[in-house]
Amino acid sequence: MSKDSVKLLNFWPSMFGLRVHYALDLKGVSYDYQEENLFNKSKELLEANPIYTKIPVLIHNGKPICESLVIVDYIDCVWPGSHKLLPEDPYEKAVARFWADFGDKKLYDAGSRLIRAMGEEHKKAGEDLKWALMKIDEALGTIAPGKPFFGGDAMNFADVALAPFICWFKGYQKVGGFVLPGPEEWPNLYKWVDAVNSVDAIKISTPSHDKIAEFAEVIRKRVIGAA
Amino acid sequence: MASVTLLTVWASPFSMRAKLALLLKGIEHEDLPQDLGNKSKLLLESNPVHKKIPVLIHKGKPVSESVIIVHYIDEVWPETSPLLPQDAFLRAKHRFWTDFIDKKIFDSLAQFMRSSDGGAAVNEEFIQNCMLLEGALAELGSEEDGPFFGGASMSFLDVMLAPYSVLIPGVEQVMGLKPASPEQCPRLHKLFGAVAEHPSAKAALPQIEKLKEFIQAHFARK
Numbered sequence: 490m491s492k493d494s495v496k497l498l499n500f501w502p503s504m505f506g507l508r509v510h511y512a513l514d515l516k517g518v519s520y521d522y523q524e525e526n527l528f529n530k531s532k533e534l535l536e537a538n539p540i541y542t543k544i545p546v547l548i549h550n551g552k553p554i555c556e557s558l559v560i561v562d563y564i565d566c567v568w569p570g571s572h573k574l575l576p577e578d579p580y581e582k583a584v585a586r587f588w589a590d591f592g593d594k595k596l597y598d599a600g601s602r603l604i605r606a607m608g609e610e611h612k613k614a615g616e617d618l619k620w621a622l623m624k625i626d627e628a629l630g631t632i633a634p635g636k637p638f639f640g641g642d643a644m645n646f647a648d649v650a651l652a653p654f655i656c657w658f659k660g661y662q663k664v665g666g667f668v669l670p671g672p673e674e675w676p677n678l679y680k681w682v683d684a685v686n687s688v689d690a691i692k693i694s695t696p697s698h699d700k701i702a703e704f705a706e707v708i709r710k711r712v713i714g715a716a
Numbered sequence: 717m718a719s720v721t722l723l724t725v726w727a728s729p730f731s732m733r734a735k736l737a738l739l740l741k742g743i744e745h746e747d748l749p750q751d752l753g754n755k756s757k758l759l760l761e762s763n764p765v766h767k768k769i770p771v772l773i774h775k776g777k778p779v780s781e782s783v784i785i786v787h788y789i790d791e792v793w794p795e796t797s798p799l800l801p802q803d804a805f806l807r808a809k810h811r812f813w814t815d816f817i818d819k820k821i822f823d824s825l826a827q828f829m830r831s832s833d834g835g836a837a838v839n840e841e842f843i844q845n846c847m848l849l850e851g852a853l854a855e856l857g858s859e860e861d862g863p864f865f866g867g868a869s870m871s872f873l874d875v876m877l878a879p880y881s882v883l884i885p886g887v888e889q890v891m892g893l894k895p896a897s898p899e900q901c902p903r904l905h906k907l908f909g910a911v912a913e914h915p916s917a918k919a920a921l922p923q924i925e926k927l928k929e930f931i932q933a934h935f936a937r938k
Contacts (some may be wrong), residue, residue, distance in 0.1 A: 554812075556811070556815055559811040559815065563804055579791040582788070587780060587784055590781055591765065
């Protein structure tokens with residue numbers, strides 16, 4: 490049986506790329522990694538994702554798959570054996586998909602506005618970010634009470650979709666000029682953070698929180714400079 | 717309460733998708749129209765996070781977000797009219813292009829409807845996005861098999877796209893949107909034509925005349 494060729498095109502601070510890392514690493518899939526310079530995108534990236542020319546892209550046996558949640562879904566389909574990410578039960582699957590989607594619609598959206606908006610919009614983004622994290626804290630308490638992850642004892646699709654934002658917390662706080670509420674206010678969230686950070690597979694690819702914070706501040710300075 | 721209930725808004729393309737998926741699979745359900753200006757207790761309890769429609773309630777459990785709902789319907793009732801392909805790579809393509817429809821087609825259409833300057837630039841963007849979708853149709857569906865992404869029968873991606881078969885003419889006729897021409901998007905035109913003839917789609921989608929009244933009332937520039 491010929492060996493699978495698996496390659497991830499990514500840009501290191503991207504939480505979307507990190508989702509793909511997490512899915513592959515949790516399943517123990519070997520893959521090649523190519524760091525992309527977003528100001529000088531490789532021919533391979535432009536050909537693999539002609540619609541958006543964005544990372545992450547997973548290239549599996551020459552075929553490209555784009556959009557992080559589509560990629561994670563694909564990975565779970567192709568390598569189901571170890572560490573299944575989507576539950577078998579359709580309702581539990583729907584709940585996992587909902588919270589993954591929430592990560593895009595509410596958490597990423599607020600974080601993005603926090604970095605790029607000015608004045609009142611910037612302030613509102615900070616409030617929206619905190620609201621999103623509060624909702625995640627509530628959800629963890631409802632969906633898997635007493636368990637560390639959305640997936641119960643192990644990370645599932647929702648955990649993989651949301652965990653990459655953890656390494657951005659420091660950066661968001663620096664850019665937003667606030668300190669996030671702590672474990673007294675969000676006990677489930679912080680238990681989840683600790684649990685995620687303890688998973689060996691997660692440690693493999695997570696970038697330094699300080700480096701992400703530096704990166705976030707660099708972008709913020711550019712935004713302010715251009716305003 | 718019925719075993720399957722759908723909280724709907726008839727003019728919403730997201731609501732239409734969920735309805736279409738249920739009808740394609742012949743699933744008996746209760747359709748409960750919602751008033752978004754005065755949200756019902758049921759809606760607020762079923763979708764407390766987003767407070768939006770559609771919501772599918774099956775055996776008392778709510779599922780929100782149209783794409784997630786259609787996935788759910790396909791997984792719970794897989795035997796009739798299966799929507800997602802079996803092959804993992806093709807499934808990824810259906811999901812990618814579904815996301816494209818939401819990010820690019822819906823967004824450019826919505827921007828056109830909100831624009832105060834006539835929307836020429838965003839109209840052009842809309843046409844370009846339709847042409848990209850035409851390319852996807854060429855890649856994913858052989859014309860000999862049928863007009864849909866799924867060939868002779870509607871598939872996941874067709875369900876996601878179907879509402880635009882009424883939305884685009886509605887916005888064109890009320891607000892002057894210039895759609896992609898049959899020369900620019902021949903297969904897309906045939907696909908929309910096939911949707912218009914499909915019995916489930918006819919039941920799930922509003923009449924264009926009724927939609928035009930709605931668009932006129934809510935979006936037309938004074």
